[in-house]
Amino acid sequence: ERMYYYFQPIFSAQTGRVVAYEALMRVNTPTLTSPSQVMALAHELDCLYDIERITMFHSSEAFEKLQSRGLIRKDALLFVNSIANVNLNDEDVQEYHRRYPDLLKQLVVEITEQEDLDRACLERKRNIPGFFALDDYGTGYSNELNLLELSPRYIKIDISIIRGIEKDLDKQQIVSNIVAYAHARSMQILAEGIEEEIQLRKVIDLGVDVAPETYVETAK
Secondary structure: OOOEEEEEEEEEOOOOOEEEEEEEEEOOOOOOOOHHHHHHHHHHOOOHHHHHHHHHHHHHHHHHHHHHOOOOOOOOEEEEEEOOOOOOOHHHHHHHHHHOHHHOOOEEEEEOOOOOOOHHHHHHHOOOOOEEEEEEEOOOOOOHHHHHHHOOOEEEEOHHHHOOHHHOHHHHHHHHHHHHHHHOOOOEEEEOOOOOHHHHHHHHHOOOOEEEOHHHHHHO
């Protein structure tokens, strides 16, 4: 319960307007200092369910508090990382509905764990209304089968494809193909790991829809 969450803005590539925020887990204790350490320990202790519950509830609570203070747009989406094959039980789903009814149409459940999707678990995840995002597309586990199973509203292209895309014709073709597939199905593309203006311009030219604030923070 000592994890806390920061929120990274996600911008429209066409308008520059903030359209969403991604909840980023942080921890600072004498023995745990990074999300990867938390996840490794939770996996060893069979506590992944606790991570899923804490992430869903705590990030939503923090997000609503920032909204109430006027620090986050009321209509912004909330991207929350979810463990692929872990889902909230019925009791916690009902409790989430009770606590955060206004967020249900703004929630984007982001599948991040690097493992194959379990279809039954995926169907249970749909009990919380909102959209899906497929993270790290292009890294191997987020393959075409998972894309078909998940039917995400957002596809997040992995940083390994975005890095150097301004000079790599093969990477440009991959992104162009994903964009064509996604847009034909009312999906949107998010490019991760943009650190240079030339990369930002190239992915915009290729039709990417949204991008996080990586480039902006690097420029500062």
